[in-house]
Amino acid sequence: MGDRQLLKGMLMFAKPYRKLLLFSLLLTGFIVIASLAQPFIIKVAIDSYIKMNDYQGMMYLGIIYFLLIMVSSICTYFQNNTLQFTGQYVIYDFRQAIFKHLSLMQMDFFRKNPIGRLVTRITHDVESLNQLYSQVIVNLVKEVLILIGIITLMLYMSVKLTLICFLVIPVIAVVTFYFKRVLRDTQRKLRTLLSSLLSYLAENLSGMSVIQLFARERKQLERFNELNEEHYRAGMRQTVINSIFNPSIGLFGNISLALLVWYGGRSVVDESITFGTVYAFTHYVRQFFEPLRGLADRFNQIQAALASAERIFETLETKPTIVNPVHPKELPEKVKGNIVFQHVWFAYKNEEWVLKDVHFRINQGETVGVVGATGAGKSSIIQLINRFYDNQKGIISLDGINIKDVHLNDLRRHIGIIQQDAFVFSETVFDNIRLNHNQVSNEEIIKAAKAVNIDSFFRMLPQGYNTMLGEEGTVLSAGQKQLLSFLRAMIADNDVLILDEATANIDTETEQAVQDALREMSKNRTTIIIAHRLSTIQHADKIIVLDKGRIVEMGNHQQLLNNQSVYYQLCQNLSKGKTLKVKL
Ligand SMILES: Nc1ncnc2c1ncn2[C@@H]1O[C@H](COP(=O)(O)OP(=O)(O)O)[C@@H](O)[C@H]1O
Ligand SMILES: [Mg+2]
Numbered sequence: 001m002g003d004r005q006l007l008k009g010m011l012m013f014a015k016p017y018r019k020l021l022l023f024s025l026l027l028t029g030f031i032v033i034a035s036l037a038q039p040f041i042i043k044v045a046i047d048s049y050i051k052m053n054d055y056q057g058m059m060y061l062g063i064i065y066f067l068l069i070m071v072s073s074i075c076t077y078f079q080n081n082t083l084q085f086t087g088q089y090v091i092y093d094f095r096q097a098i099f100k101h102l103s104l105m106q107m108d109f110f111r112k113n114p115i116g117r118l119v120t121r122i123t124h125d126v127e128s129l130n131q132l133y134s135q136v137i138v139n140l141v142k143e144v145l146i147l148i149g150i151i152t153l154m155l156y157m158s159v160k161l162t163l164i165c166f167l168v169i170p171v172i173a174v175v176t177f178y179f180k181r182v183l184r185d186t187q188r189k190l191r192t193l194l195s196s197l198l199s200y201l202a203e204n205l206s207g208m209s210v211i212q213l214f215a216r217e218r219k220q221l222e223r224f225n226e227l228n229e230e231h232y233r234a235g236m237r238q239t240v241i242n243s244i245f246n247p248s249i250g251l252f253g254n255i256s257l258a259l260l261v262w263y264g265g266r267s268v269v270d271e272s273i274t275f276g277t278v279y280a281f282t283h284y285v286r287q288f289f290e291p292l293r294g295l296a297d298r299f300n301q302i303q304a305a306l307a308s309a310e311r312i313f314e315t316l317e318t319k320p321t322i323v324n325p326v327h328p329k330e331l332p333e334k335v336k337g338n339i340v341f342q343h344v345w346f347a348y349k350n351e352e353w354v355l356k357d358v359h360f361r362i363n364q365g366e367t368v369g370v371v372g373a374t375g376a377g378k379s380s381i382i383q384l385i386n387r388f389y390d391n392q393k394g395i396i397s398l399d400g401i402n403i404k405d406v407h408l409n410d411l412r413r414h415i416g417i418i419q420q421d422a423f424v425f426s427e428t429v430f431d432n433i434r435l436n437h438n439q440v441s442n443e444e445i446i447k448a449a450k451a452v453n454i455d456s457f458f459r460m461l462p463q464g465y466n467t468m469l470g471e472e473g474t475v476l477s478a479g480q481k482q483l484l485s486f487l488r489a490m491i492a493d494n495d496v497l498i499l500d501e502a503t504a505n506i507d508t509e510t511e512q513a514v515q516d517a518l519r520e521m522s523k524n525r526t527t528i529i530i531a532h533r534l535s536t537i538q539h540a541d542k543i544i545v546l547d548k549g550r551i552v553e554m555g556n557h558q559q560l561l562n563n564q565s566v567y568y569q570l571c572q573n574l575s576k577g578k579t580l581k582v583k584l
Contacts, residue, residue: 006309013090013097014133020086021137027079028142034072036149039283041065043157047276079138087134091126098122098315106322107388108348115206116199121315124194125308132305140298143291150284157277164263165285168252175252176296179245184303186238191307193231200227246293253289260285322387328407335399335414335495336364337526339385344394346384354380355391356549362542367527369537371570372546378530381546382498385528386415398496416494418502421478422485426470429458433487440491448490451520453513454483479505486514490521497527504532534574543567 014021041061049057098121110118154162204211204220211220264278339362346355355377362368370378383389384396387408396403403411425432433445442465449455457480461467467474476484482502489497499518503511515536521527531537538557545553545560545567552566560567 003306006306006313009313010129010132010305010309013093014086016093017086017089020082020089021133024079024082024086024138025141027075027082028138028145030075031072031079032142032145032149034068034075035287036146036153037068038065039280039287040153041068042283043274043276043280045276046279047274083134083138087130090133091130094126094129094312095122098126098312101316104320105318106320107383108321109318114199114203116202117195118315119202120195120198121312124198125312128301128304128308129312131301132309136298136301136305139294143294143298146291147288147295150288154281154284157280158273161260161264161267161273161277161281164259165256165281165288167259168256172249172252172292175245175248176292179241180296180299183238183241183245183300186234186241187300187304188307190231190234190238191304193227193234197227197231200224245296249289249293249296253285256285256289257282322390322408324407325405328410329401329405331399331401331406331410331414337496338362338364338397338399339496339526339528340395340397340400341381342395342397344384344391344396346380346389346391346393348380348389354549355384358394358546358549358551360544360551360554362526362528365524365526366541367522367529367539369540369543370528370530370546371537371543371567376546377549378546379500382417382500382528382530385496385498386412386417414495416489416492416497418482418485418489418497418499420482420501420504422481422488424470424476424481424484426468426472428463429461429465429467429469432469432484433491435488435492437491437493445487445491448487448517451490451513451517452483452486453510454480454487477505479507479510482506483510483514486517490517495525497521497525499527499529499531501530501532503536534571545570 041064045058045061048054049061102118151162154165200223204224211217260278260281264273264281267273268275268278341358341360344355344358345353346358347353358377358381370381372378380389384391385398385403387403390404398406398411398414430442430445433449434440446455446465449458458465458467461474469476482505485502503514506514518527518529518536529537529540537543540556542554542556543560544551547566553560553563555563561571
């Protein structure tokens with residue numbers, strides 16, 4: 001992305017606050033004038049009034065000087081606050097925009113972008129943009145104005161003295177240019193390293209149990225140390241460069257002053273220049289090097305902000321691939337639940353087909369079982385039905401309408417999925433079960449919980465159903481999470497129900513209760529059950545047998561047994577105590 005486009009994007013975010021920015025620019029004007037005028041007033045005082053013993057004039061000047069300082073302080077106060085506020089407003093908008101955008105992205109995107117990287121976008125990158133709005137833009141204007149003002153005033157007072165003072169400027173330019181280039185490389189490296197570090201951290205923290213289980217702590221730590229050390233080196237380098245650069249600019253400033261005192265002093269003695277002028281010059285020279293140093297920093301900050309902006313806009317401009325149709329067809333309030341797969345081919349990437357020519361029909365109200373070895377593609381079928389992924393070939397339809405022709409929310413609100421691993425929000429038990437079905441009463445939730453034998457567990461929690469769950473509260477076991485997932489589906493009461501190995505971690509006793517609840521739920525409702533225990537699907541109207549992405553058999557339990565083929569084999573194995581997860 002070009003710098004120009006980036007700037008355009010950044011200005012767009014600042015647009016709602018342009019009045020605030022303009023206001024602080026206006027204040028900046030006052031501040032610049034006030035700070036430039038101060039030495040000049042003293043010069044006038046020295047040259048015109050002190051010499052003439054003009055007390056009255058001195059008093060006026062004193063009052064003006066005082067007022068200037070007051071006005072400048074007040075302006076600075078307002079300018080600072082306005083800028084900080086603007087910065088906060090803008091990054092608030094940025095964060096919101098990024099989060100909103102991320103929530104539209106398809107699962108594929110999150111597989112390709114490590115969580116750590118995305119978190120960096122919303123935190124670190126946004127913060128470096130904050131600097132741009134709250135410091136860089138206005139300070140840049142201020143510094144440039146001050147520099148121009150000083151040069152103009154100096155030239156106006158004495159061309160000769162100005163030239164003497166600026167003898168060192170070319171050297172400074174070269175030094176600055178050199179240092180800043182080195183610094184820029186270092187900073188770029190620092191940022192990339194920080195991003196890797198954060199990604200690595202996020203990945204490792206979420207996979208800590210695996211790391212510990214397989215005693216990989218040493219190995220992971222070594223890699224972390226490597227990254228950490230690289231980051232540390234780059235950081236040290238930056239510090240060293242800055243600690244050389246800043247004093248050297250100061251040194252040149254002092255050399256400039258020395259030249260001024262030497263030449264200016266002589267000129268005062270032979271009366272070619274007034275004392276007041278030399279006095280004002282010493283002030284301006286000192287004032288001159290401040291913004292100069294500042295400008296060099298601005299350059300870095302702009303670089304950093306641009307780099308961050310580039311990453312942010314890249315994220316914002318990555319279009320979701322799973323999108324709503326332009327003219328969505330509407331599904332009825334209640335769908336019948338006829339699901340048809342027509343010669344569906346699907347691959348997560350390229351042409352590595354995970355589903356091959358999958359063709360089946362599920363009629364309204366049927367209960368269908370899907371069986372097959374691990375990796376056969378069972379879960380992928382579900383990912384397609386609710387459009388977490390899009391199939392490459394073939395058509396999937398619900399009640400005769402291609403699912404790609406309906407609004408994603410419209411589609412998903414009709415489908416309830418009970419997964420093996422339910423995500424638990426940091427909310428109360430009630431809220432975790434209810435999700436967005438606000439019309440559901442607490443009594444209904446409790447009734448459902450009783451039906452699947454988890455009511456007594458929730459009641460025993462410190463605040464019963466109002467106990468906070470999730471990372472900051474009570475942590476649920478794997479089986480309890482599955483029951484939670486089950487409850488959510490019962491409460492949501494979707495027209496189509498899908499279970500993906502949803503009872504794997506539930507004890508036999510509870511499973512009986514769950515089976516009963518499931519039988520109740522699947523009445524008059526299209527239900528797809530991916531099961532690892534045959535008992536769950538024996539009574540299904542239809543069983544689909546998948547092998548390496550292909551449907552190899554289809555029929556009810558009895559028909560498939562009569563076939564004496566794959567399913568028959570499977571049952572044989574199962575009766576020997578193996579589960580369906582074992583290779584067919
Ligand atoms: N998010 C994913 N990205 C890439 N490949 C995947 C993804 N999920 C599953 N797969 C692959 O697709 C195949 C089918 O997986 P899946 O449908 O989950 O099988 P099952 O549920 O039958 O065990 C497997 O080979 C698996 O490696
Ligand atoms: Mg699966």
